[in-house]
Amino acid sequence: MRPPPRRPAERRRRVAEDGWSRGTVFGELYAQEEERVLALFAETKENRSGGGNFYNVQSQRLSRQFARAVVASAREGGTSYRDAYKLLGTKKHSTFEALAERVGTH
Structure with a gap:
């Protein structure tokens, strides 16, 4: 077995030597798979509602422990609500409270 090629030109030459160019079976299968994936992507994009869920995104951005500490x-009274809103990325008290509930503080 040959070692892997180091240069792009060598890779292309080996691909052509081994019969894996675009005009072969590989090329046909690649084109079919590409078409299938693009169709799936377009279908998924059409079925999506506009935008993600803020609370899911924030829970990924912030650690649960950090969010709980800021809320507590x-x-x-140790942290102003203004600073807590900034730290947690919220603007309204209702959003702050919903996020607090989501991370498990009551």
Whole structure:
């Protein structure tokens, strides 16, 4: 077995030597798979509603422990709500409370 090629030109030459160029069976299968994937992507894109879920995104951006600590500190008076909103990426109190509920603080 040959070692893997190091240069792009060598890779292309080996692909052509081995019969894996676009005009062969590989090329046909590749084109079919590409068409299938693009159709799937277009179908998925059409069925999506506009935008993601803020609470799911925020829970991925922030650690649960950090969010709980900020919420607890704001409720105890150690951190102003203005600063807590900035730290958690919220603007309204209702969003802050919904996020607090989502991360498990009551």
